[in-house]
Amino acid sequence: EDENDDTEEDGLSFVTINASEEEVSEGAIILPPHVELDYLAEYCKILRPIAVAIDRLQGQISCYYAILVGFEKRFSSYLELKTDVNEAILATVTHPFFKMRWLPPRLSGDRRRIHQLMLHSAGDLGLVAESEKTSSDLQDDEEDDFFVFSAEETQVQERQEITSHSKAELETLRFLEDTRKDLISLQ
Template sequence: MRCLVPSVTRWSSEYHAIVKLIRLSDDQLNDICDRLSVSKLHPQEITFLKEYTTILQPLCYSIDLLQGEKNCFFGFIVPTIISLKAKLAEKMTQTQFSSQILAAVIKAIDTRFEKVFSSHEARVAASTIPKFRLWWLADVEREEMKRQMIQEASLINSAGPSVGAHSTTANASKGPDLLEDDDSFFTFETAVTTSTTVEEEVHRYLQDSEKSLVSLKMYPTVKALFIKYNTTLPSIAPVERLFSQGGLVFTLHRNRMTDKHFEMSLLLRYNRLYLTVD
């Protein structure tokens, strides 16, 4: 078995290393200690390490999830943290040695993500992901969040017709004969109808049970909201991986590449899984 080496820049690496060792039997652990000429683990130490991996498994899962590059968006942060706090609180009564560790983790989460919990952008981003919608919110908060979504969707929807309005104004400047009638100029009823359509779309989206992102094709305004608020990455890990890939491309033997050539080579290497060959 190859042991994992913990890294100071990734807390989860230490967790995974301990998990791999704890999966060994007591006889295997004792045999390893004998071969390495180190003191054998005390039964209480083994019990502590097993408890450590059990209670912190949700935290490790959350970190790995938010550092992922596939199917992870800005809207994942708030639901993930809320679910993480609930799971850690459940384990508080199951601990023998680690209650202080759990308390410290929960306090750190509240301190670190206090602004994110109240962030309008983060809440809208989560609500526009079909996997979550408003299920992660308390019942008393759902109506308010629904109202905010309708308001945001109406703003996005009104941005489209405003472009057409400039076109209508330009045509009108060519002469009054280009206007079909007076009713085509006054569009108050049209605006109300558009607002109602947006409201109905948001209601249909929130009542839908489909959890895949493909379902957003049925709700174009909600999809536009999703793109607007979920473009931001939840973690810098994908960016760091991109820098690591750059180090593999820009080597001593290829240090005379132009910036454009380097960028093309890097993107081809990084996106090779998405390339299709005709």
């Protein structure tokens, strides 16, 4: 006989299916392969501590202040967006699903700093891409520089820096304003 029993163990729900061997052999009930069952069992085993921790943090009865203090102490730099977690901030901002949507209203003043951080990182990446020129490209640039006088040379360099900064800024603004949440928005 088919029976779905919901059992509760440590706040977690499990569903069990009781079926006779006859029903399984007749094809009335199709069981997943053992590999899939083993995978699901391992998945539940690995995620169990996380599920229990979330249940405890969300619990209204058994959530103690000591648990929250430890959590706040460990993750305070992340919660306050301090400069030592800039890599984590950049990882979140550059993910198409999150962008700046994750920023809580109380930290909305940090939007400008995060945007500047993103621009600075984009500039760093641009410099890395420019430094990967081949030796023949560098030699051609040196030959062209022979005809450029010093005053004009600095103006050309300044225009190139402004252009590259403007391109990086436009590209990051375009990315942040894009409402799409999928990876296609990165193209």
